[in-house]
Amino acid sequence: MEQQMSIEQVNRALQRKRNWAKAKKILANAFVYFVLLLMYAPLIYITVFSFTGSKTAGVWTGFTFSNYQTLFNPNNKFGQNIWSAAGNTVLVALVSASISTVLGTLGAIGIFYLRKKWMKNAMDFVTQIPVVNAEIVTAVSLCVLFVICAQVFHLERSFLTLVIGHVVLSIPYVVMSVQPKLEQMDPALYEAAMDLGATQTQSLWKVIIPDIVPGILSGFLLSVTLSLDDYVITAFTKPTTGGFETISTYVDSATKKAGLPVQLRAFTAILFAVILIVMIVMNIKSAQNAKNIVKKEKNKND
C-alpha cells in the first residue's frame, strides 16, 4: 500500500514537472512569437492600408486596388519615381557588392599571407575602421574628399562616388567573412599544388579560392544587404545633379515634402509578400533537408 502511494506520488510529481516544462515551452514560444509579431507589425500595417486610397496610412476609406494600379501605371509620376529609385538601389547594391567581394577577397587572402606581423596588424586595424566608425562620420569624410575632388579635378559626385561609398561600407564585412575560411584551410594543399608544378595563379584559382567560396558568398550577400538598407552614406555620396535617388533617399525626401506617396504602400506590400514567400520556401526546404538527413542516417544504419 505504502509502496503504491509513493509510486503514485512520484507519478504525480513527474506529471507536474512535465506540465511545468510544457507551460514553460508555451510561455517561451508565446514570447518569441509576440516579439516577431511586433517586428512585423509595421509591415502588416502598411500592407493592410495599401488596399485603401486614403492619403495617410491609418485612415480606411474603402477597399481598392488603385494604389497598385497607379504604381504600375507608366504615366503615374509617383509610381515611376518609385520604380526608378528601386532600380537604382538594386544597381548600386549589385555593383558595389561585386567590387567589394573581389577587392575584399583578394585583400583577405593577401593579409592572411603577409609575412610581417606588424603589416598584418595594420591591415586588420584598417579593416576595422569602417566597421566601428559611425556611419555619419564615414559619410562626411567621403563627402569632404569628393568636394575636394570636385574643386581640384572638376570631378563632380556621380554614380561612381556613390559606389565607392557603398564599397567602403561593405568591404570590411567581406574581408571578415573570408578570413575565418582561410584560417580553416589546410596550408599544405597550396604547397602541394606548387610542388606538383602549378603556377602561383593556378594554385590560387584551383586551391585557395574553391576552399573559401562559402565565405566569399556570405560576404557578397552581406554587402548587398548593407547596401540596400543604407541611407546616410548614400545621402552624402550620391550624384548632386540629375535627381538620382535610391529608395532610402527617395522615401526620405518624399515624406519631408508631403507624406508617404500612397503608391509606396503598395510597393512595400509587394516587397513584404516576396519576403513572406522566401520565408515559406526556406521553411519548406529546411523541413525537407531535415527529412533527407534522417533518411540518409537510416540508410547508413541499414
Next chain:
Amino acid sequence: MSEMVLAQNPKPRKRFNFRGSLCIPYGVFMALFVIFPLLLILYYAFTDEKGRFSFGNWGTVFSSPENWKVIGATFLIASVTTIVCILIAYPIAYLLSNKKYNKNKVLVYIFLLPMWINFVIRTIGLKALVNAFFKVFIGADLTATYPYVAIIIGMVYDYLPFAILPLYNQMLKMDKNQIEAAADLGANPFQVFVKTIIPMTIPGIVSACMMTFMPTMSSYVIANKMSENSTKIIGNIIEFWFGQSTSAISNHVGSALSLVMLLIIGISLLIEKSLTGKEDTKKGGIW
C-alpha cells in the same frame, strides 16, 4: 597562423610574396577612401576657412548650449535603446539557440528578414502604427507629445536584430554541460542563470551593446522620422553642418563635431576591450 605556415616551410627564402601582394589593391583602396578622408576631417577640424591653424571650430561646437543638450540627449537615447534591446534580445537569443525551445533554425532568419525592407520605409510604417496605437491612451500623437519615447521605440525596433545576432552566436558556442553541471550540483535556476549563463555570454552581450549603441548615436533619419523633426541627436547636427549649412566654415565645424563622435567611439571601444579582456572582438561580429 602564418608563422605556422612558415615554420612548416623548410626553406623560408626571401622570394616575392605573390599571395601577400594580393592585398595591395585593397590596401590602396582603404588608404584612399578610408584613411585619407579621416585625415582630411582631422585637418579640417583644426583649421579655419582660410586653412590657418585654429581652435575656433571647437569654440563654435562647445559654446553652443544646444550642442550640449543634443549630446546629452543622444547619450540618453542611445543608452536606453541599448538596455531595452538587450533586455528583449537576450531571452530571444537564448530561446532561439536552445534546442529545447527551437528546433527550427529558420526562425532565426525570420527575425532578420524585415531587414531586407528598407529601414526608412519600416520606420515610417512604425511611426504611423505607434501613433495610431497610443492615440487610444494619450489622445494625441506619441511622436509629438513624447518624442524621446517615440525615438527610442524606433531605434529599438530597427536595431533589435543587430542585438539578437551576436547574442545568438555566443549562445550557440555556450558550453551546455556547465549549465547542467550547475543544476546537478544544486544551483537553483536563478543561480544557474547568474553564475553560468551570464558569464559565458558576456562577449556576446558586449558586442550586442556595441552593435546597438554606436549606430543609434548616428542614425538621425530614425530620430527625424520618429520625432517629426522636433528632436536632434549628434547625427543631425553633423548632417546639418555638412549638408544644409553652406557657409565656408561649416565643413570645419562639422569636422570638429565628427572628431567628438570619433572620440566617443574610441572611448566605447576601450570600454569594450576592458570588458572582454583579450577575447577576439571579431569573433563576436554581427553574423
